[in-house]
């Protein structure tokens with residue numbers, strides 16, 4: 309029998325069990341060596357690891373193995389230490405956290421958990437982050453697109469259009485706030501209304517929320533069982549290379565994702581380094597302050613440049629900028645060693661480049677090159 313969430317049954321209770329793919333409801337997760345035994349012991353002969361250490365930690369001078377930089381053991385599959393620390397930093401419970409190899413893995417797992425190939429759909433609101441659609445395509449889930457409203461000056465979500473587009477088998481809705489590539493933060497009341505009316509899962513992607521922390525929905529997860537919030541350490545925390553995506557959801561949804569994730573999806577180096585990095589909230593706050601100042605400087609100065617037609621308001625660490633000759637400007641910047649993102653052919657982004665806020669010196673250089681562009 310097909311799994312469905314009737315769009316009309318607005319007040320029906322959220323039923324996670326019914327929304328899940330039928331095979332996922334009863335899936336038997338892989339039982340890894342480290343999930344079967346996670347205590348301390350002298351000798352581990354349970355996981356076919358290498359007892360001699362790793363190449364970077366060969367035998368020490370006294371013949372003993374050095375513990376530091378040894379990666380011969382599998383990591384904690386449930387990342388308990390990292391989650392305990394992140395729970396404290398984020399003000400949520402550890403059992404509300406799921407960690408992915410970047411948010412991209414979280415997106416992929418959500419779609420695999422809920423969307424029956426060729427049958428179920430996700431809803432997105434373009435222009436938005438491209439991986440929702442790619443992951444849906446891989447799963448062969450349908451993609452319903454409800455474009456944002458654009459009045460020429462700013463983008464907005466149209467709740468009625470979004471809700472009207474929901475189909476009986478729409479399982480997930482991805483709403484990115486602040487939105488990539490527009491920088492738009494959607495009003496909390498708008499998001500709440502959609503979460504309230506949609507009987508599937510609303511995934512609010514807050515990859516850029518550290519730049520506008522007062523707008524987070526992370527604490528609403530307790531109130532809305534169909535709300536899932538994604539964050540990442542790739543942006544404000546400066547750890548894109550480590551790959552750590554964070555999902556905050558009900559413990560029930562977290563359990564489902566744990567049952568289908570690769571057993572050791574967060575590697576040891578990442579777990580160790582994140583624990584150290586999270587101590588440096590002062591660093592993050594300083595970087596956020598500078599980034600916001602620089603974003604405002606760019607937003608002030610870019611419109612004074614001849615080729616710039618419009619700078620969209622942004623609550624993220626980038627600006628979407630409409631220019632007269634996007635491709636030519638892109639090339640001129642690249643020749644000067646500055647790479648920006650050309651979004652000019654994306655629907656509703658015609659003529660636009662997406663420019664990440666750089667360091668003060670990088671931004672000065674960007675402005676110089678753009679001023680000299682005829």
Ligand SMILES: Cc1ncc(COP(=O)(O)O)c(C=O)c1O
Pocket residue numbers: 409410411412413437484487488513515516539540541542548551552553
């Ligand atoms: C909106 C949004 N979500 C998710 C991601 C992916 O984040 P991660 O590096 O955690 O995979 C990005 C990356 O640019 C993004 O812009």
